[in-house]
Amino acid sequence: MFKKVRGSSLAYILILPAFALILIFTLYPFGRALWTSFHRINPVLPGNPFVGFSNYTSVFSSYYFVKSLRNTLIMIGFTVPIITIMSIAISRLLIENFYGRGILRPAVLIPWVIPSAITGLIWQWLFNGSYGAINALLSRMGVISDYIPWLTEVLTAKFAVMVAFIWAQLPFPIILMLAAMTAIPSDLYDAAKVDGATAFDSFRYITWPHIRTMAVIVIIYETLTAFTSYSIPYAMTGGGPGTATSMISYYIWSLSFDQLQFGKGAALAAIIAGLSLIFIFAIIKAIPSEIMLEEE
Amino acid sequence: MTEEQERMISRRDFLKRSAGGAAALAAISSGIPVWGxxxxxxxxxxxxxxxxxxxxxxxxxxxxxxxxxxxxxxxxxxxxxxxxxxxxxxxxxxxxxxxxxxxxxxxxxxxxxxxxxxxxxxxxxxxxxxxxxxxxxxxxxxxxxxxxxxxDLITFMYNEKILKEHGINEPPSTWEELKEDSMKLKEEGMKNPIMYEVAEDLPNFLSAFWSMVYGRGERPFNEDNEPVFNDPDHAAYKQLEWFTKSLNDWDLATYLSHETEVAPAMGTGEHAFTILYNYNLAQLNNPDANPRAGQFRLGLMPGNEQHCFGxxxxxxxxxxxxxxxxxxxxxxxxxxxxxxxxxxxxxxxxxxxxxxxxxxxxxxxxxxxxxxxxxxSSWVDMDRYREQAEIAWAPTRTSWYGAWSPFMRSQMMQAIAGEISVGRALDNAAKRWDELKEEYTF
Structure with a gap:
């Protein structure tokens, strides 16, 4: 039967299954969400009237939107660089031959297998202001005299949530970095040693050029993950104190499922999708062009 | 018919069996008893x-x-x-x-x-x-x-042993007395005598707040379901001011985001008062769960009227x-x-x-x-509970309350954090109530 199909027609037929999946699971939901964002959708109320851009203007003018977006950007600004740098440092250590490496390598993956809601609960207990282990430890070490209310003060709550997020996120970037470092030929390091290169020189001139593409992938991935972070902040602080740890993803959930304003929730989701795209383009634009060119 | 043909299912048989199976599945899923x-x-x-x-x-x-x-x-x-x-x-x-x-x-x-x-x-x-x-x-x-x-009720609970150790023989019956007692405890070394359950995503948080307001003897909505809580003379306004000041200005209170954390925190002896769903008192006085079991008592909700949320x-x-x-x-x-x-x-x-x-x-x-x-009897004074239950108030419920409650909680959280004033938080919540009322009245 394929004899009758010629040229580009065959190509179209072959990509049809993949296109159908994308249509069903990506394009249709996205289109539906866009449609929803221009209507008032409340499951309790009759009708779905068209409301134009009012859902968008309502979201943009909301104090809560500004606040939660700012919190999310702060989270990205602090956690993504730390995760990237720590993953490189830990991978560099783990690539070396040392006693116990066989145990340590799988051990760093432990946070990855713990569901994020459980991670939030674990850290909530650790940071608990009345009976948390961190306060107990600091107190026994003589670092603090009074227990710190980690989760009910603005700055300490932000700090605690970021620590938990970094802890939960680290394993995957470590795996990526380890994979990139493993691919570096060891004779390059041997040659550098013969030439009298320091450890810093080896990292700068051998390791970094080989892992920088992976570093970009980690930055993009972690930026998007932080953008949609939800479980950890909410398990730890419920968004508080005040709105100090309220994230934009919670605002989408709250608008849609708590306040039953599915139109506004969809408008916010569309805004976030647009912002995510801008982020990705900005990151790619900021990367030195030779990194992108070497992949082509 | 050959043996092989007998083994093969005909198209008609297939359709019959499929239809029968589908009908049985539909019946099972709809709860209608079917054969077998x-x-x-x-x-x-x-x-x-x-x-x-x-x-x-x-x-x-x-x-x-x-x-x-x-x-x-x-x-x-x-x-x-x-x-x-x-x-x-x-x-x-x-x-x-x-x-x-x-x-x-x-x-x-x-x-x-x-x-x-x-x-x-x-x-x-x-x-x-x-x-x-x-x-x-x-x-x-x-x-x-x-x-x-x-x-159940959302009630006021206190640690009787701690109060007596500090020379406080009766639980506070008004918010002013609660402030005075807490000040005394703070001066004598207790950092945060009051512990609240506060979380934006938790409906309990707002219900507990209404319980405090009822203690003062006022309801947040009038008979026409119009908001009155944003009037500066209203009990809700006064109570939210008291609440935020207890956390931020007087530094008498702190909070955790769920009752399951509040109970063990009360067990540390670092706090003397809390307001929770009453069943938590059973946990507070459970010797298997709390080292200070037996010390906690139910008090009538502070306020002139001492109603509470039922x-x-x-x-x-x-x-x-x-x-x-x-x-x-x-x-x-x-x-x-x-x-x-x-x-x-x-x-x-x-x-x-x-x-x-x-x-x-x-x-x-x-x-x-x-x-x-x-x-x-092992964890609560039953007669005191009954006394509180008899003056408990059922809250105002409307079809838009469920959609409004998260908005109100978000405003309260912002007021608690000092991001907006109490007046603005309550005005915003009242405005949102009116919008939803109009939307839901059709």
Whole structure:
């Protein structure tokens, strides 16, 4: 039967299954969400009237939107660089031959297998202001005299949530970095040693050029993950104190499922999708062009 | 016909068997007894609390009614309302469910739950034995939509031993007295005498706030369901100011985001006062769970009037169950009657929750039940509880309350953090109430 199909027609037929999946699971939901964002959708109320851009203007003018977006950007600004740098440092250590490496390598993956809601609960207990282990430890070490209310003060709550997020996120970037470092030929390091290169020189001139593409992938991935972070902040602080740890993803959930304003929730989701795209383009634009060119 | 042909299924046979199978599947999923499956099935949705007890109660129910099988679906408390909205919206099979007074008007307006008395006039017989505030919680447009799963109060609790050690012999009866006592405790070394349960995603947070407002003797809405809480002279305004000052200015209070954290925090002896769902007092005074068990007492809610928030959670029947036919409706009634009503002359299931978990109850005869009194005597002064229950107020419930509550909580959180003033938070909440009222009135 394929004899009758010629040229580009065959190509179209072959990509049809993949296109159908994308249509069903990506394009249709996205289109539906866009449609929803221009209507008032409340499951309790009759009708779905068209409301134009009012859902968008309502979201943009909301104090809560500004606040939660700012919190999310702060989270990205602090956690993504730390995760990237720590993953490189830990991978560099783990690539070396040392006693116990066989145990340590799988051990760093432990946070990855713990569901994020459980991670939030674990850290909530650790940071608990009345009976948390961190306060107990600091107190026994003589670092603090009074227990710190980690989760009910603005700055300490932000700090605690970021620590938990970094802890939960680290394993995957470590795996990526380890994979990139493993691919570096060891004779390059041997040659550098013969030439009298320091450890810093080896990292700068051998390791970094080989892992920088992976570093970009980690930055993009972690930026998007932080953008949609939800479980950890909410398990730890419920968004508080005040709105100090309220994230934009919670605002989408709250608008849609708590306040039953599915139109506004969809408008916010569309805004976030647009912002995510801008982020990705900005990151790619900021990367030195030779990194992108070497992949082509 | 050859042996091989006999083994092969004909197209017609295939269609027949497929249609038969599909019909059986449809019948099973709709709860209609089919050949070889003579049970009526019920889908029962709950929030995750005491699941082992729920399952055990279901087993006992199924032993009593062997022709009915019950499938349990449980969801986290904080996500329960949104989960149920989506289940109903998507017509996910749900026959009987936990329901709350705060969601009842919304669910009833959408036609997702049905009044019990429309199908089961016998439910009327229970009304005389159920506390008024609980009846109010289970009623929408003069129709009763459920029988109580439990009913409880949001109460003021204190550590009697700590107070006495500091020369405070009586619990505070007004907010001014609470401030004075807390100041005294703070001066004598206790950093945060008051512990609250506060989290934006937690409906309890707002309910506890209303309980404090009721203590002052005012309701947040007038008889026409118009907001009055944003008037600076109103109890709610004064109470939110008191609340934020206790946290930020006087530094007398702190908070945790869930009652399960508050109870162990109270057990550290670092706090003397809290306001929680009353069943937490059972946990506070449980020697297996708290090193300071036996020290905690129930006090009447501070304020001039000392009312508190009384609420009921109920078993409701869904519209889906009502539409599935008489067999399912009858099974649903047997279920609701067994769980929320009387079995062999006693409120068996409600009594079990009260005795084993300390859950409050709406059924008045249980106040005099010797088993309940005996179990409760180890953790609460039953007469004090009854005194508080008799002056408990059922909160205002409207079809838009469920959608408004998260907005109000977000405004309160911003006021607590000092991001906006109390006045602005309450004005914003009142404005949102008016918008929703207009939207939901059609």
């Amino acid at each position: 499956q003579d049970k009526t099935s019920l889908d029962f949705a709950v929030w995750s609390y005491g699941i082992q007890t729920v399952l055990d109660n279901i087993d006992k129910f199924e032993e009593t009614y062997p022709d009915i099988s019950v499938k349990l679906h449980d969801f986290p408390w904080t996500d329960y309302r949104s989960t149920m909205v989506n289940r109903f919206r998507n017509q996910t099979s749900t026959d009987v469910l936990y329901n709350g007074g705060d969601w009842l008007p919304e669910f009833a307006l959408a036609g997702w739950v049905v009044p019990l008395e429309r199908y089961f006039p016998r439910v009327e017989e229970y009304k005389d034995e159920i506390a008024d505030y609980a009846i109010s919680e289970m009623t929408y447009k003069d129709k009763l939509y459920g029988l109580p799963y439990y009913a 609420f009921a959670k109920m078993y409701s029947m869904s519209q889906m169950a009502a539409q599935r036919g008489r067999g399912v409706r009858d099974a649903a009634w047997k279920f609701i009657d067994y769980f929320g009503g009387k079995v062999d002359g006693t409120y068996k299931v409600s009594k079990r929750w009260a005795v084993e978990k300390g859950l409050g109850f709406a059924q008045l005869p249980l106040y005099d039940d010797p088993d309940v009194r005996d179990a409760w």
